[in-house]
Amino acid sequence: MRKKSWEKRKWLGSILFFAVLILLWELLFLLGTRWLGIWKSYAFPEPLGVLRAGLRMAANHSLWYAMAYSGLRAAAGFGLSIVIGVLVSLALGSGTKPMNYLKPFLTGVQTLPSVCWVPFAILWFGLDEKAIIFVVVMGASFSIALSVESAIRNVNPLLVRVARTMGAEGFMLYRRVIIPAGMPAFIAGLRQGWSFAWRALMAGEVMSSTVGLGHSLMMGRDLADINQVMLVMLLIIMLGIFIDRGIISQIETHVLRKRGL
Amino acid sequence: MFLEIRGVSKKFDNTAWEAVSDIDLTIKEGEFICLVGPSGCGKSTLLNMVAGLEMPTSGEIYLDGQKITAPGADRVMMFQDAALFPWLTVLENVRFGLRIMKKDPAWIEETAMKYLDMVKLSKFAHYRVHELSGGMKQRVSMARALAIDSKILLMDEPFSALDKQTINKLRDEVAQIWERTRKTVIMVTHSVEEAVFFGDRVVTMSAHPGRIRDIIPIELKRPRHIDEIDFITYRKAILEEVRSEVDRSEEEELGKA
Numbered sequence: 001m002r003k004k005s006w007e008k009r010k011w012l013g014s015i016l017f018f019a020v021l022i023l024l025w026e027l028l029f030l031l032g033t034r035w036l037g038i039w040k041s042y043a044f045p046e047p048l049g050v051l052r053a054g055l056r057m058a059a060n061h062s063l064w065y066a067m068a069y070s071g072l073r074a075a076a077g078f079g080l081s082i083v084i085g086v087l088v089s090l091a092l093g094s095g096t097k098p099m100n101y102l103k104p105f106l107t108g109v110q111t112l113p114s115v116c117w118v119p120f121a122i123l124w125f126g127l128d129e130k131a132i133i134f135v136v137v138m139g140a141s142f143s144i145a146l147s148v149e150s151a152i153r154n155v156n157p158l159l160v161r162v163a164r165t166m167g168a169e170g171f172m173l174y175r176r177v178i179i180p181a182g183m184p185a186f187i188a189g190l191r192q193g194w195s196f197a198w199r200a201l202m203a204g205e206v207m208s209s210t211v212g213l214g215h216s217l218m219m220g221r222d223l224a225d226i227n228q229v230m231l232v233m234l235l236i237i238m239l240g241i242f243i244d245r246g247i248i249s250q251i252e253t254h255v256l257r258k259r260g261l
Numbered sequence: 262m263f264l265e266i267r268g269v270s271k272k273f274d275n276t277a278w279e280a281v282s283d284i285d286l287t288i289k290e291g292e293f294i295c296l297v298g299p300s301g302c303g304k305s306t307l308l309n310m311v312a313g314l315e316m317p318t319s320g321e322i323y324l325d326g327q328k329i330t331a332p333g334a335d336r337v338m339m340f341q342d343a344a345l346f347p348w349l350t351v352l353e354n355v356r357f358g359l360r361i362m363k364k365d366p367a368w369i370e371e372t373a374m375k376y377l378d379m380v381k382l383s384k385f386a387h388y389r390v391h392e393l394s395g396g397m398k399q400r401v402s403m404a405r406a407l408a409i410d411s412k413i414l415l416m417d418e419p420f421s422a423l424d425k426q427t428i429n430k431l432r433d434e435v436a437q438i439w440e441r442t443r444k445t446v447i448m449v450t451h452s453v454e455e456a457v458f459f460g461d462r463v464v465t466m467s468a469h470p471g472r473i474r475d476i477i478p479i480e481l482k483r484p485r486h487i488d489e490i491d492f493i494t495y496r497k498a499i500l501e502e503v504r505s506e507v508d509r510s511e512e513e514e515l516g517k518a
Contacts, residue, residue, distance in 0.1 A: 162344040165312050166358035166409060167334030176361065180348045259347040260391025 022047050042224055049227035050234070053220075057228065062216065067235070070205065070213040073129070074243075077136030078197040084137060085144025085193065092149040103149070106142045114139030114200035118207045132204035132212075139200025140193045147189025151182035184261070187252045191244060198240045213239075263290040263445060264311070264413060269320035271306055280306045282470035283320070288413075291443045295456035295463045297499070299507040301514075303471025304449045308415050311447060312338045324412060334358060337406040338415040341422050343398035345390045351401050352377065352386040358409040376404040379438055396427035403435070407442065416448040420455065432458060436484060453500045457492060458485050465502050468510035475502060 029046040032039040057063035088106070092099050117138045121131035155178050163177045205214020213236055220228035264287065271281040281303035288294050296304040309315040311322055313332040322329045324336065337358070345354050355373040364372075377383045380400040390398065399419060406414060419435075420428045436459065439446065450456055456463045460479050467474045477499060481491055 156344075158340060158342055158344045159346060161314055161332075162338070162340065163357070163361075164314065164332040165334075165336060165338040165415070166405075167332075167361045169331075172361060176357070177346070180346070183348070255348075258389065260389055 043226060045226045045230035050231045053225065053227040053231045057216070057231070063235075065211050066213045066216045066232075067239070069211045070201065070239075073132055073136070073205075073212065074198060074201050077133045077201060078140060078194060080133065081137050081140035081144055081193060081197055082190065084141040086148055088141065088145035089148035089152065092145060093152050103146070106146060110142045110146065113203075114196065115203035115207070117200075118204060121204070122207070127208050127210075129210065132201065132208055132210070135204035136197050136200045139203075140197035143196050144189055144193040147192060148182075148186055151185035151189060152178060154185060155181040183255050184252070184259070187248065187255060191248045191252070194243055194248060195240070198236075198243070202236060262287040263292075263325060264288040264447075265323040266307075266311070267321050267323070269307070269310060269317045269322060271303070271310060271315065272318045279303075279318075279470040281310070281317075282472050284471075284473055286464065286473065286476075288445065288447070290445055293439060293446045293459050293461045294448070295460035296447065296449045296466060297451065297453055297456045297463060297503055298466030298471075298474070299468050299503065299510045300451070301471070301510060302466040302468040302506070304466055305417055306471065308338070308417055308447060308449050311413075312336050312415050314338075334362065334409050335412040336415060337409050337411040338417065339399075339402055339406050339419045341418040343395075343402040345398055345401055345405075347390045349390070350386070351382060351388050351390070351393070354390065354401055355404045355408050357405060362409075372408055373404075376408040377401075379407065379441075380404045380434070394427075395423050396431055399423060399431065400434075403438075407438070407444075411444075413445040413447065416446060418450055419448070421451065433484075435459075440483060453496055453503055454487060457481075457495045457499065458487060463499055465499060465506070467506045469513055474506065 026047050029044055033041045033044055092103055114135055117135045121134045125131040159177055159181055163173055168176055202214045205212040206218055213232055217229055217232045266284055266286040269284045270279050272279045298304050310317050313329050352373055355377055356369050359369040374383060377386055380403055382400055420431060448459060457479055463477045463479060465474045479495055485492060
């Protein structure tokens with residue numbers, strides 16, 4: 001009971017916070033453009049204008065297409081990054097000599113902002129889907145590989161020993177011990193991988209000219225419609241948070257709760 | 262002989278002496294053997310070699326005529342830490358080894374419950390590991406090990422992470438369970454009292470290098486009681502032996518530093 005009312009208060013609090021924020025934003029807009037006239041109204045977004053842009057884009061369906069295309073690319077790119085990341089992590093974990101050098105190399109590649117892969121991708125694939133997916137994969141898969149490798153490396157060795165004396169070896173050891181034991185760290189790695197993938201996707205979409213949220217952002221610029229730009233930016237934030245908080249973090253909570261963490 | 266340790270030595274790269282040096286020991290089926298000695302005497306290393314988790318530098322170990330080359334379910338090991346799998350329930354932990362063996366699910370369920378019952382935890386079958394106390398965890402670990410019905414059970418200081426009250430209670434129960442199952446056991450312990458309480462024979466070891474110093478048969482009837490005069494006599498004699506070894510190895514370690 002008490003916990004419920006506390007959670008309700010928290011909800012109310014955050015709604016109030018955003019309401020006040022939007023109100024202040026509107027006031028700032030009115031102050032700067034109408035009353036003082038120091039800003040041009042096309043250069044400063046306003047909440048009502050963002051709402052209008054949203055309704056317009058929803059009515060002509062461009063909003064839905066942009067979200068659907070970006071969503072599909074995100075799913076394909078992130079999915080592919082997970083597969084590649086896991087495969088690379090297994091290679092990293094194999095303990096063979098060249099792999100010892102591969103790890104610092106990947107850590108180095110990982111520091112390259114993913115937008116820097118865009119020119120390379122365009123030269124290689126042309127302005128097409130493959131180029132964008134490539135940028136996403138380059139942005140996310142090494143981060144996933146490195147975190148999966150560390151998830152496996154940090155599995156409590158005692159659990160592995162205990163399982164081996166009970167007859168678990170090879171594939172069985174992975175399936176029954178190493179994978180479930182490394183699961184919390186793996187999911188934490190996926191969360192980080194997702195944030196890399198989402199950023200990379202937007203970088204790719206901004207630079208290319210296919211339908212998607214990044215492209216809608218550039219369309220807003222071309223039309224000098226700052227409200228559309230603002231709307232799409234807010235959507236990008238919200239979708240990114242939704243996948244992280246609404247999906248990955250829910251799985252994480254479930255996995256951790258089982259272990260009493 | 263059931264378990265034969267023949268001329269086994271083990272040297273780790275980072276030490277000057279052999280952790281285990283030229284050990285011969287034979288163990289009969291159904292025997293309870295306790296290894297005691299100062300830290301660094303190689304008692305845990307010896308146990309790990311029987312488990313197949315470590316390989317001897319020289320010498321061989323045979324179980325039932327088969328040379329030990331790798332870990333296997335015929336030599337289950339219990340550790341100081343219960344080492345339960347935190348993502349599984351109590352029952353699922355006990356089922357673990359049986360599922361590896363790919364037995365019939367109904368039989369697995371029945372067997373797992375039987376052993377949980379034996380350690381008096383059947384009411385907690387569906388609890389999560391983090392909901393258990395330290396003593397309960399070690400009981401689950403015991404049930405998990407016993408359920409496999411290995412040829413030999415290896416115990417590496419199974420009680421030393423628990424508090425005194427829990428230890429006393431658990432010792433009595435383990436003794437009862439052992440009398441029922443009569444499984445061959447090798448237990449490493451630093452407690453002489455524990456060694457005399459459980460052992461058919463107590464093997465004392467000395468450190469640097471790790472050697473067998475003495476093998477003492479304990480001719481006390483079971484169930485044993487730690488306050489009986491004969492028990493105290495055994496305990497005192499072995500304690501003195503171990504203490505002189507501890508002193509000697511400490512002197513060596515300090516002298517070396």
